[in-house]
Amino acid sequence: MSTIEDGPLHAVMGRVGRFSTRRPWLVVVAWLLVAVAVGSLVLAFGRVTDEDASLPGSDAQRGRDLLASHFTGSQNATGQVLFRSQAAPLDTAAVAATSQRIAAVEHVDAVGKPVLSTDGRTGYVDVQFDVGPRDVTPQLTGEVMDAAATAGLETLPAGALARPENDTRSSEAFGLVVALVVLVIAFGGLLAASLPLLTAIITLVCGVGAIGLAGHLTGIPSVATTLGTMIGLGVGIDYALFLITRYRALLTAEDQSAPAASGTTLSGQTAAGADAAKADALRARRRAAIVAAVASSGSAVVFAGGTVIVALGGLAVAGVPILATLGWTAGLVVLVAVASATTLLPALLTLAGGRVSAQRRRDRPSFWGRLADRVTRRPWRYAVTSALLLLALAAPVTAMTLGQTDAGDDPVGTDTRAGYDAMAAGFGPGVNGPLTVVASLGTPAASAADARLTQLSAEVAGTPGIASVQPVRLSPDGTVASIRAVPTTAPSDPATRQTADRLGDLRVGETFVAVTGQTAIRGELADRVGARMPYVIGLVVLLSALLVFAAFRAPVVAAKAALMNLLSVGAAYGVLTAVFQWGWGVTWIGLDGPVPIEAYVPMMLFALLFGLSMDYEVFLLTAVRESWVANGDNARSVRDGLAGTGVVITSAALIMVCVFASFVLSPTPVVKMIGLGLAVAIAIDATVIRGLLVPATMVLLGKANWWTPRRRRRIAEPAEPETLEPSAR
Known part of the structure; x- marks a missing residue:
């Protein structure tokens, strides 16, 4: 048996499930109190971000440290206010008066002398603050720009005053709406569909809110909160979806095994005239189904979430602070998602009672059942075809080059792009860096x-x-x-x-x-990321494969899972290169031309995609393993595993793809890269890889899938944490 089925984690999760079902109100109230506390702190103190980059050990960082140690205030923020006159040269007296008003704003330390363009129609002043970049809040920026407003002149912010737009509310709303529609179709009921959304919202409030509060203590870029929102929505809904699906499957098995004369089912209400003892027994059997779901699928969720966290933790070896920050912030959100799915969701299911019904039985084979039949009958055809398709998608990655984006790559109409273009037009493009x-x-x-x-x-x-x-x-x-x-x-x-x-x-x-300077530091960052990337990839692949081996005790399965995930990441890299670097369809996502691929994005995507791909691998392999233990027929086990998990994996992937793709609406090119890369990789992973390549190769490998170097043990039936009918196991 695998660790997920009979190991210590299975027993621990069984105890977690029992506690959540016996004290549901305590669990729900505790989560609500934490969410309210974090939300209140965010409303009171705000989410602080810092776009300043650092790179310890680099020449650029050594130069920066020399400035910090010998020049007072060198680490403070500096922005520019740009003045532009369309008809005549600038009125220098008006600009001077404006500079005096700006200097009177709180936290403005000094205002430089006006610098005029050759034609005299454009000018700017440097605004030096007595605080660091993270403390130049939107409120402070607004006060400076209000003071700079001058009749007859156009004023634009630049530098530290041009804050990047990172409002993700429209993306979040779109993702939640799509998720609700998919969940309603999958579950056939509004209540069951709303529970994963509720756990995801709690995950966002607690996880992303904590990231924003951490910005008061350390530098956190704005992309960290956006990335946390993506991951929180995606895995928060997916993990809850997997658990509810398992619970409903157990209800179905219990309904089928219950005596027809009893007049009751787990999924329905107590028949008219049933006494209190029968009602208590019915509630006890529902709680037992919840506990069994947490013990089995909850263990898979913990393993899947642990794989994501381990993959993100691998970013720390890159020696790039921004990657380490993005890694631990995203990992924090995943940890909250795992906790809410395995504690809050069981409590909510307990309180919902029979209103969350069992799965509807299908008299005809599903699409995934028919596909599983075809793949297991002709494994070579599907293995070769899907592998060639993945290699074709990954081909452009050979031309990928790492660089850095700037405000000139932002969509036209944003504040950052307007200030950048005005400065470049008046003083040359280099003035922006x-x-x-x-x-x-x-x-x-x-x-x-x-x-x-x-x-x-x-x-x-x-x-x-x-x-x-x-x-x-x-x-x-x-x-x-x-x-x-x-x-x-x-x-x-x-x-x-x-x-x-x-x-x-x-x-x-x-x-x-x-x-x-930021331009020099980011240039050295690209070089370091390129040099360290092979080591990060090797470490993440090794750690993830070891986790899968620990879960299933099958080295062939672990090695194959790592290889399949590399293919999905390669395909995502190929699409990124074709869209952003070559410009294929880049205008469709709101950009006006090709942009450089930000240096840290591919490495960040690798860790995320490798971890998220392992989620689907763990859930598919768990189903295949259960069937293998039951019948010992490899081809049949693969067929049953794919047929049984195809719908739930596809539904989960569709939700995650829509959530990630919605962030392509963001005006920030880096967020577009991350959103598109994640959406493409998850779509490929859930269809081509999990639906075709993995089952085809497992059929071809036969019994070698489950070979283990250890002495074969006698397979014993695991004890369930609560009494269940044999069919429910």
Whole structure:
């Protein structure tokens, strides 16, 4: 038997199910209190995000640390307010008066001198704050822009003042509506369909709310909350769906085995005239079905969620803080989803009683039953065809290159894109991504006129790809100098990274030169992700395969599961490359042309997809394993497993695909990449891989699927945590 069927986890989950069914109101009230507490804290303190990137160990980070240790306020946020006049040159007096109003806003530390374009119709001022980037809230941005409003001039935010739009309410609403429709069709009832949605909403409030609150303690990018929302909706609904399906199947088995003369069924109400003893017995048998569902499918949910968390944990070895942050925040949401599905849902099922009915019996074979018959009869045909299809989808990945997006890649009409375009039109594209050259001097300089600094400034200005440089800034102790240089190319242009490399190679005597700034850091981040990706992939594959082996004690099954998941991830990468890098259909998702694939997105997608794909693998293999233990016929077991789980896996996948695809509506290109990549991979995984390739290869492997190097043990019937009829087991 597998660990899921008879191991310690099975017994633990049985005890969890018993507690939830015996104290349902306590469990429900506890979850509601936690949700209310987290929600209230979020409303009171808000969800704080920080788009600032860091990369320990990189030259860019060393330069940034030098600035932080020698220049007061260098870590504080800096934004720009842009002024534009369509008819005549800017009124410098009006701009100066506006600057004074901006300087009076709380948390504004200083306002720089106006910088005018060549034609005099566009200008901007630097706004320096006395707080870090995470504390430049929408309220503070609004106060600055209100102070900047000037009659006859168009004012636009840029830099730290142009906050990325990450409102996901429309995507969340769309995902919930689609999920409700699918669940109503799958369950045939509104109450049963609403329970997974309720657990998913509780998961969102607790999990995503906790991420937002954690932003007050550490830097968390806005994409973390968006990703947490995606995962919370997807797995929160899916895990509850699997448990309810198992529970209803147990009700069906009990109804079929109950004596016809009793006049009662588990799924119906007590017959007229039945006494209190029969009603108590009926409730006890329902509770036993819930406990059995939690012990079996709940164990599978824990294994599936654990696989996702382990895969996300593998991101920590990349040495990239943003990936580690996205990993633990998404893992937190998955943990909450597992907890709510295995505790809150059983309590709700207990309170619902007979209103959640058994499955309706089908007199004719289902679509999945007919497909299972065809696949098991002709496994070679389906294995080869599906493998060729997956390889064709994955082919574009050979041309994938990692880069960085900037505000110029945002959809037209967003605040970030408007400010970016206006700055680029007036002052060149490089003004949106300046590079800061930091020089650590061997001996202190008396002033910025030091010969070494004069020579360095001249060499920076003469470097190919540099449009202009600002005067040298010298630290109070004279040991560190900085020069701000504006490149001729946009931040996302690969040529800008080459310019940064040339600047980093400059040397004047024994000075140490580093190039820093968000553009330089993100460029080095892309290099590090590319170098570390093979190690992360290897670790995640190994850990996930070990978990599957621990669940089923079958090394062939574990190795095959890892290989199948690699195919689904490869197909997702191929689609990402074709859409975003090559521009195939990119206008259909709200972008006006090809955009670079953000460096950390493929690695993040790999961890997520590998974990989520294992969810379906665990549920399918659990059904196949149960049939194998019962009859010992491999082909029949594969057929029964696919026929029995096809509907629920497809329903779960459809919900998850719609949830992920709805986030393509987000204006942020990175969110579009993640949403599209996840949606495509889950769709492929639930149909081509789980529906065709996995069952075909399992038929071809025969008894080798369940080979184990350990001595074969006698198969014993596991004891259920509550008394059930044999047919229910």
